[in-house]
Amino acid sequence: MGEMIVVTDETEQIAGQQAPPEQTGRYIEVSSSDVKPLRSLTRLLIGGTLEGWDELLELIKSWEAGVSQGQEPASPISGTKPPPSVTIRYAAIGLAFNIQDRWLRRSKAALNIAGRTTDAFLTPVARRLNENLRLRPARNRFEKFVKRGETVASQWVDRGRLEETHSRKLVREAVQEGFNSSMDQLGQAPALQDLIRKQSAGITQDVVDEVRARTVSADILTENLARSVLRRTPRRNLPPPERIRPEEESN
C-alpha cells in the first residue's frame, strides 16, 4: 500500500469536509498534495461510477414518473384477440417479469432462512466457547484480533467516505472542465462561427429588408392618397439624380 499519513487539516481541506473528532490523530491513507496518476484515475473511475449511477437513477425515476403520469390503466383482457405472434411476445415479456419477481422473493426468503439457520447453529456453539475456561487465552487473542479488525475496518470506512467525496468532486470538475473546453472549442471553430454569423446576419437582413419594403409600399400609398385628395395628377417619374445632366436641369 501507499504512504500512511495522519489526518491533518490539509487532508480535511482536500476532502472538502470536516473529519469527525474521533478520527483526529488516526492514521488514514489519504494523499493530498502529491498527484498520482493511478490514484486519480481510480478516483475518476469510482466517482464516475457513483455519479453516473446517481444520475441514471434520477433519470429512470423521472422517466417512470413521466410514463405513469401520461399512462391510462391498461386492461388485462382486451376486446379483440391479438394475433398469435403478439400473444407469444406478451407471454415472453410477462414470463420474464414473473421470473424476476419470483427470484427476488425467493432470494429474500432464502437469505432469511440462511440467517436464521446460521443463528440457530452458531449461538449454542458460541455460548459453549465463551463458557469454556480452557479456551480463555485463545478467546482473548481472538478478541484482540477482532478489535484490530474493527479498527482497520473503521479506517477503511473513514477513508472510503473521504475518497468518495473527493472522487465525486473530481469527476464533477472533470465533466465541467470537459464541457467548458468542448464549448470553447466549438465556439472557436471557424466553420461554426461563420455559420452563426451568417445566420444572424441573414435574419437581421431579412427583417431590415421587410421593413424597407413595407416603407416603400407606404411611400407609394401615401403619395397616391395625398395626390388624389389634392386632385393632382400622379407623380411624374423623373430620372433619378445620377441621370440628370446640367443641361437637363437648366431646361
Add this chain to the structure above:
Amino acid sequence: MTENLKGHYAGFVSRLVAYTIDIAIVVILLIVGGWLIQTVNSFFQLNTSGALPTALVAAIAGVGALLVSATYFIFFWTLAGQTPGKLLLGLRIVGVENDPITLWQAFRRYIGYYLSALALYAGYWWVLIDDRRQGWHDKLAGTYVVYVWEARPGTYMQARLNDQQQSEGSPGEAGDSA
C-alpha cells in the same frame, strides 16, 4: 413586375421613419448626456441650484440640445451622406449630380428643417406632392434623398401596381390592335 427603385427618390414614409429613428437616437444621447452632467454634479457636490435663474438654465439646456442635434445631423450627412436612421432604411442624401453633399449644404439643410416646420410642417408635407420628392429643406440645400438599396415595394403593393399597370395598358393595347 415593378422595377428596381435603387437610385430613385425616396418617399415620405421611408424618410419619416428614418427621421423618427434619428430623433430617438438624439433624445437618447441627450438623456445620457444629462445624466452624466447630473452625476458629475453630484459627485463633486456642486450645488448649482439657485446660482443661476431657471430660465437661463433652461435656455442653456435648449441651446445644448440644439447643438447636439445639429452636430449629429450635420456630422453624419457630411461624413456619409446618411444618418443611422437613413442607413437603416437604405436612404442617402445626394447633391443634384448624385455627388456627396458638402458641409455648407448640410448646414443649409439643417436650417431648412426648421423653415420646413414653420408653416405647419408644410415643408415636410411637400415631399408628398413634389415630383422629385424634395422637401423645402432639400430645395434650399439642393439635395435629393434616394434609395441606395434594391428598393421594391412589398408583395401586396407590387401585385396592386401590376394590376394597375395592366388595367391602364389594356385599353391602349386594344386601341392599337384596333
